[in-house]
Amino acid sequence: MQIYLPIAEISVNVFLILGMGGAVGLLSGMFGVGGGFLITPMLVFLGVPPPVAVGTGANEIVATSVSSVITQLRRGNVDLRMGTVLTVGGFIGSAVGVWLFSLLKAVGQIDLVIGLCYVIFLSIIGGLMGWESMPGEIRRRLGAAPPTAQTRGPGRHTWIHGLPFKMRFHKSKLYISAIMPLALGFVVGILAAIMGVGGGFIMVPAMIYILGMPTQVAIGTSLFQIIFVTATTTFLQATVNQTVDVVLAILLLIGGVVGAQLGTRIAAKMQSERLRLLLALLVLGMAVQLAADLVIRPAELFSFTGAAK
Amino acid sequence: MIRAVLIAWLAAGAAHAQEAPLVADVSENLVAITTGFTGKEVLLFGATDGPGDIAIVVKGPARDITVRKKGRVGPLWVNRDEVTFRDVPSFYRIASSRPLEEFAPPNLLSRFQIGTGNIRLEPAGETELAPEALAEYRTALVRLKTGQRLYDEGLGAVNTTSNRLFRTRILFPSNVPTGTYFVEVYLFRNGTVAAAEIVPFNISKIGFGAEVYDFAHNFAAIYGLLAIALAVGAGWAASAAFRRT
Numbered sequence: 006m007q008i009y010l011p012i013a014e015i016s017v018n019v020f021l022i023l024g025m026g027g028a029v030g031l032l033s034g035m036f037g038v039g040g041g042f043l044i045t046p047m048l049v050f051l052g053v054p055p056p057v058a059v060g061t062g063a064n065e066i067v068a069t070s071v072s073s074v075i076t077q078l079r080r081g082n083v084d085l086r087m088g089t090v091l092t093v094g095g096f097i098g099s100a101v102g103v104w105l106f107s108l109l110k111a112v113g114q115i116d117l118v119i120g121l122c123y124v125i126f127l128s129i130i131g132g133l134m135g136w137e138s139m140p141g142e143i144r145r146r147l148g149a150a151p152p153t154a155q156t157r158g159p160g161r162h163t164w165i166h167g168l169p170f171k172m173r174f175h176k177s178k179l180y181i182s183a184i185m186p187l188a189l190g191f192v193v194g195i196l197a198a199i200m201g202v203g204g205g206f207i208m209v210p211a212m213i214y215i216l217g218m219p220t221q222v223a224i225g226t227s228l229f230q231i232i233f234v235t236a237t238t239t240f241l242q243a244t245v246n247q248t249v250d251v252v253l254a255i256l257l258l259i260g261g262v263v264g265a266q267l268g269t270r271i272a273a274k275m276q277s278e279r280l281r282l283l284l285a286l287l288v289l290g291m292a293v294q295l296a297a298d299l300v301i302r303p304a305e306l307f308s309f310t311g312a313a314k
Numbered sequence: 315m316i317r318a319v320l321i322a323w324l325a326a327g328a329a330h331a332q333e334a335p336l337v338a339d340v341s342e343n344l345v346a347i348t349t350g351f352t353g354k355e356v357l358l359f360g361a362t363d364g365p366g367d368i369a370i371v372v373k374g375p376a377r378d379i380t381v382r383k384k385g386r387v388g389p390l391w392v393n394r395d396e397v398t399f400r401d402v403p404s405f406y407r408i409a410s411s412r413p414l415e416e417f418a419p420p421n422l423l424s425r426f427q428i429g430t431g432n433i434r435l436e437p438a439g440e441t442e443l444a445p446e447a448l449a450e451y452r453t454a455l456v457r458l459k460t461g462q463r464l465y466d467e468g469l470g471a472v473n474t475t476s477n478r479l480f481r482t483r484i485l486f487p488s489n490v491p492t493g494t495y496f497v498e499v500y501l502f503r504n505g506t507v508a509a510a511e512i513v514p515f516n517i518s519k520i521g522f523g524a525e526v527y528d529f530a531h532n533f534a535a536i537y538g539l540l541a542i543a544l545a546v547g548a549g550w551a552a553s554a555a556f557r558r559t
Contacts, residue, residue, distance in 0.1 A: 009351040009488065011523035012530060016352055016488040064541050071549025072556070113382050113393045121390075236542045243538030247530050251541050252349075252523075258545065262552040299390050307454035308393070311379040311404065 012250035013057045019256060021051070026065070026260025033069060033261070034268020035280055041066045041202035041235075042127060044257065045119075046291065053253070055119060056110060059200065060242035060249040065257045066203045066235045069265065074228045082225030084176035087218070090183050091190035091208075091226070095234040098194020103241040106199055110246070113310070120299050122200050127292035130206040135285035138278045177218040177226070185216060190230065198238045203231035335363045336509035338499040345486060346520035353488045358497055358513070359481040367410065367417040367502040368472045368480045369428055374405025374464070374517075375493030378438060381451045381458075397451045400438040404491040406430065406459070409470030409482045417502045426500060426507070430456045430467045463487040492518050 009016040025047055033040040041062050048058035077083050109115040168182030189211050193204035205227050212223035243249040272280065338360030345354050358370060379402045385394035408428055424432045435452045437443075443451070459465035464487075472482040484497070494516055501509040519527055530537045 007350065007352045007488070009347060009349050009523055011519060011526040014489065064545055067542055067545035068549040068552070071546050072552040075550065075553040076556075113380070113396060117390070117392045232546075236545075239542050239545070240535075240538040243530065243541060244534040247534060249530070249538065249541050251526060251530075251537075251544065254541065254545065255548075258548045262548065265552070266556055301391075303384055303391055305458075306384045306391075307381055307451070307458060308384075309379050309381045309455055309458055311377040311402070 008252065008256075010053070010250050010253050012248065013053045013061075013253060015052055017051060017053075017253075022253065022256040023260040025051075026257035027264035027267075028260075029257075030069070030261035030264025030266075031268040031271070032264075032284065034265035034270075035272040035275075035284075040069065040261070042123070042130070042200070042206065042288075043291075045200065045202065046123065046295070048253075053250075054248075055116060056106075056242075056246055056248040057250055057253070059106075059119070059198075060239065060246065061253045061257070062202070063197060063235045063238040063242060064249050064251070064254040065261060067232060067239060068254075068258050069261055070203060070228050070232045070235065072262065072265070074225070074232060077225035077228055080221075080225070081176075082221045083229045084174055084218070084222050084226045085229070086172070087174045087177050087179075087186060087222075088226045088229040090172070090186045091193075091230040092233040094187040094190025095194035095197070095230055096190075096237055098191040098196075099198050099234055099237040099241060100194075101191075102195040102198025103238065103245050105195065106242075107245055109199075116308075117299070119200060120295055122196065124292050124296045124299065126196070126200075126202075126207065127288050127295070131285050131287075131289035131292055133210060134281050135289065138281035138285060140278065177216070177222050179217060181216065189215070190234075193230075194234050194237070197231075197234045198241065203235050205231055334509075336499060336501045336511050337361050338497070338511045338513050340497060340513055340515050343515045345490075345515070345517040347490075347492065347518065347523065348521050349523050351488055351523075353490070354486045356484045356486065356515075357481060358484055358499075359479070360499060360511070361479050362477070362501055362509075365477040365503075366508060367412055368474065369410040369414065369418060369426075369500045369502060370408065370470075370472060370482060371426070371428055371498040371500075372405065372407040372484050373403040373496050373498070374491050375403075375495070376401040377404045377491075378402070379455065381455050383451070383454070395443075397441055397443060397448065398438040399435045399452075399455065402435060402455070403433065404464065404493070405486075405495070406433060406465045407470060407484055408466075409472050409484070411472040411474050411480065414469065417505070419505050422502075422505075422507060426498070426510075428500070430460070430465055462489060464489070464491070486517065490517055 006019045007016045008019050029040040029043050032043065044065060045058045045062045048062065049055050074083065106115065109118050168184050170183045171180060172183045173180045189208065193208050196202060196204050196207065208227040209223050212218045212227060213220055239249055338358060341357035345356060378398055378400055380396050380398045382393040382396040384391045414423060414428065423429055427433050435455065437448065441448065456465055460467055470482055472480050474480045494514055497513040499511045499513065500507050518524065
């Protein structure tokens with residue numbers, strides 16, 4: 006069954022999009038990632054124009070984050086104060102990101118920037134996840150220390166604690182400068198706007214290792230602020246670039262919601278380390294593929310963009 | 315410009331014959347892109363006042379198109395040079411009753427832009443590129459458009475009956491641009507254009523899809539807020555459903 010997407014201006018198979026949303030939702034439910042970094046390249050591969058894929062991807066992540074954050078709130082894993090500071094940074098970042106996006110689109114380098122961002126961040130997330138999920142034995146043999154209280158958790162004192170504008174964050178058990186979470190929110194906001202991702206995969210490690218937040222609270226709070234960042238991105242992409250396709254977003258949502266439910270059930274029955282290692286390999290594989298596209302001489306050197314008059 | 319030339323041809327033709335030597339029409343004056351749109355076939359038909367050969371050119375709405383060429387910067391392949399062509403037909407098809415070279419001299423094919431090699435692609439403003447480099451951009455544009463099924467270098471068949479009636483089918487793929495289309499019909503006799511006719515028609519989004527598109531462009535802020543509200547609602551509904559099970 007084909008459906009015509011009014012903004013993307015192509016017709017796609019309904020079941021293919023539902024399946025894609027479902028597959029990404031499944032991964033999201035299984036591995037606890039947002040899935041935006043998978044959905045955008047997949048949409049582009051289907052022939053959706055990259056700007057529409059980015060804008061619509063952000064819209065879809067709003068929904069998945071809302072659904073997860075409600076559960077996290079119930080469990081008391083959301084630091085609302087920290088989330089608010091991150092969100093303020095994120096708002097500014099999104100605005101800068103959308104502006105940067107339309108600038109790069111006009112210059113003709115948007116594909117390069119999106120491609121580079123993906124290669125860099127997919128490598129980082131894939132590497133981190135692969136490393137973290139590797140059985141402890143192999144890691145020890147490779148000569149690395151297991152994560153201890155030295156590298157994470159409250160009580161560590163670094164240059165971050167010397168910054169001004171200190172604030173107390175009760176849920177996170179932190180008393181640190183507001184500048185750090187503001188800057189973190191800003192960076193993630195820019196990425197969300199350019200790549201159409203929530204940025205959770207950068208946010209969560211940064212909150213744990215740089216800010217020193219407890220893992221559960223980091224995940225819950227990250228999801229909370231992602232709602233606002235992706236909502237801002239959706240709004241700005243809709244107003245500045247008109248690149249949010251609600252028909253496409255609805256199809257992705259339906260699949261994603263069902264997939265996520267199945268995913269959490271499957272994950273409960275499987276060994277999580279092995280699961281994460283598999284995802285890490287998938288992500289690294291995508292990074293290698295995208296890097297190859299940038300470095301190897303393309304078969305077609307030309308491309309075109311047309312403007313309606 | 316081309317239309318002025320055609321009108322002159324028509325006027326000249328009218329002076330010779332009392333009856334119109336060529337009439338043509340399409341089966342649909344409006345091709346509607348609805349939610350279920352997967353492409354559409356339109357029938358073009360007409361009649362002539364005697365023997366002759368028919369050539370048909372279908373052109374989509376004109377756009378300014380920027381063609382970019384990738385080059386090496388360090389280890390990366392990035393877009394480096396670009397040329398903007400003015401008033402490029404967004405869609406292009408040709409069809410004829412016989413192979414073109416059997417009845418039409420090259421200068422006329424060129425003048426009436428019959429054939430993808432004859433589409434006039436003029437750069438907007440000054441360009442520093444050499445003519446050979448510019449030609450490379452032109453062929454690249456035709457190649458890319460052909461790859462997207464928006465151009466077709468092949469020649470469609472025009473069926474004729476009793477040297478009087480003719481018809482052909484024009485297939486529009488699902489990614490067809492919207493706007494006003496022109497079908498140009500040429501009647502060739504003895505190596506010249508004996509008559510010409512232009513049939514306009516529209517391709518536009520209709521119904522739900524059109525409303526979404528118009529809304530997204532005319533009320534962008536409200537559209538954005540609605541998209542967010544929809545996502546929040548869906549997320550909330552999902553978590554509520556999830557809690558119950």
